[in-house]
Amino acid sequence: METERWVNRERAIWNMLALRPRPQPLESITSYITRLAEANGLQSIDELGALAEGITFSSLKSPDYPAVAYLALAQVTGYPEERWFDMTFFHLLQRFGYAINRYSLHKFFHGSLTSSLRYCPVCLAEHTPAYYSLLWRFLVLPGCMEHGVRFLSQCGHCTSPLPLLRDLPQLIRCPTCQGDLRTCLPDPLNEDEVEPTMQRTLDLNMLLTPGSRPLPEEQAKLIGKRFQVLRQRRDLWVPEIARLLGRETSVIRDIDYVSRFRKASLKDYMQYVALLGYSLREIFDEQSLEELAEPLSEEQLLEQVETAIRQLKARGKTVLPGNVGDLVGMTGSRLKQYPRVKKLLNRYETERKREIFQFDPKLEEELVKQVEDTLKQLEAREEPIVLQHVCDLVGLTYSWMVKTYPRIRVLFSEYQRNQVGRYRSPRSDEEAKVQQVQAALNVLVSRGEPVTLKRIRQMVRLTQKQLRRSPRIRGLLAPYIGKWQREAS
Numbered sequence: 001m002e003t004e005r006w007v008n009r010e011r012a013i014w015n016m017l018a019l020r021p022r023p024q025p026l027e028s029i030t031s032y033i034t035r036l037a038e039a040n041g042l043q044s045i046d047e048l049g050a051l052a053e054g055i056t057f058s059s060l061k062s063p064d065y066p067a068v069a070y071l072a073l074a075q076v077t078g079y080p081e082e083r084w085f086d087m088t089f090f091h092l093l094q095r096f097g098y099a100i101n102r103y104s105l106h107k108f109f110h111g112s113l114t115s116s117l118r119y120c121p122v123c124l125a126e127h128t129p130a131y132y133s134l135l136w137r138f139l140v141l142p143g144c145m146e147h148g149v150r151f152l153s154q155c156g157h158c159t160s161p162l163p164l165l166r167d168l169p170q171l172i173r174c175p176t177c178q179g180d181l182r183t184c185l186p187d188p189l190n191e192d193e194v195e196p197t198m199q200r201t202l203d204l205n206m207l208l209t210p211g212s213r214p215l216p217e218e219q220a221k222l223i224g225k226r227f228q229v230l231r232q233r234r235d236l237w238v239p240e241i242a243r244l245l246g247r248e249t250s251v252i253r254d255i256d257y258v259s260r261f262r263k264a265s266l267k268d269y270m271q272y273v274a275l276l277g278y279s280l281r282e283i284f285d286e287q288s289l290e291e292l293a294e295p296l297s298e299e300q301l302l303e304q305v306e307t308a309i310r311q312l313k314a315r316g317k318t319v320l321p322g323n324v325g326d327l328v329g330m331t332g333s334r335l336k337q338y339p340r341v342k343k344l345l346n347r348y349e350t351e352r353k354r355e356i357f358q359f360d361p362k363l364e365e366e367l368v369k370q371v372e373d374t375l376k377q378l379e380a381r382e383e384p385i386v387l388q389h390v391c392d393l394v395g396l397t398y399s400w401m402v403k404t405y406p407r408i409r410v411l412f413s414e415y416q417r418n419q420v421g422r423y424r425s426p427r428s429d430e431e432a433k434v435q436q437v438q439a440a441l442n443v444l445v446s447r448g449e450p451v452t453l454k455r456i457r458q459m460v461r462l463t464q465k466q467l468r469r470s471p472r473i474r475g476l477l478a479p480y481i482g483k484w485q486r487e488a489s
Ligand SMILES: [Zn+2]
Pocket: 120, 121, 122, 123, 124, 144, 145, 146, 147
């Protein structure tokens, strides 16, 4: 045991490289590997890899991603493991609460990174030692903030593209023409690029540097809450953001509420924050995030609910607990567990009912006509008719229509009677089943009973399998089944 430890230590010392340059601020691991090999007079970066548990650096496809393999380098340099992660995208990923697995990383960075070297020749010339910055990899930056110049993405002498890592360790020479990259001439940044470049550089600087305190487990959710708060301040809804960015609603929802299967990429986060007119530094503001980690007080929730109500009204939408809940990221029933919020929501409900129950004969006339037309259309298309769907098409609930308008009540009950009469005619087995399910749906809806699969099965005496086998029945039940699944999840 003792001997083994001694041997290990001996081997560690033996493997330690003679020259160990100090990593520079935001230096990329690509740069450091090259410098380390160069400083120690190695002929190839794989020679360095051989010392570090046999890593083949030249075959790394995404060298600046955090990889466990780099820990082997800690041994040959004596630099602590954490310092190696500082040279990768590790801290940025941690900040977004991203799990480090290669597949999701590719998705997360999609459209954000260059795959070959971009560089600022002035940086290479002025900094001693010369090194590559992690910042250069981000496409969102057109150039170098420090020198106000555009990055070059090829050799300025021979225009060859430059790989991130090359076998021969040469940091400042073009592998094709051996030209000195420090003497290449960059273009200045356009005037209107200077300010955004500065803001984004500061943002990325913050993301790539370790924070002052450990990040909580629910980091992604906290960031999402920050986006929600700032989005609310701009009076924008998730679908509105999605439309403005030309992205799917699910991507924006993923940022705000964090889905199980992550959809948003770094680019999405960046475009979203730019649309809101904030910087990522404001999103990641540690103080604000800490406050969000605290459970919401009733006072704060009430404020959010009031904002949601104001927004619903401004968009001509009905103030319902569900609608409000959607906007504050909580279910309607959960909202009502807060007495003051409940009181506020109830007030709106009462107000709405009062408006609704005012009987209006002219409106009744119109509705009767609309319902009759809808029924006729559905019949003409030979679509299965469920009265609740008819009401949905008219845009009102069945129970309310029947309660408020006697003529509609008569119309519906007549319709149901006729429909029952129709079952008696001989029909195919499938048709009969469809009709049965339709009738059962109508009965449940007209009694105001909840529509459940179990209840339907009891009424029509069919097994779940029989119900599911028929595509038409599945179609009939689909809106309810979707609803149950949503409610269950
Ligand atoms: Zn520069």
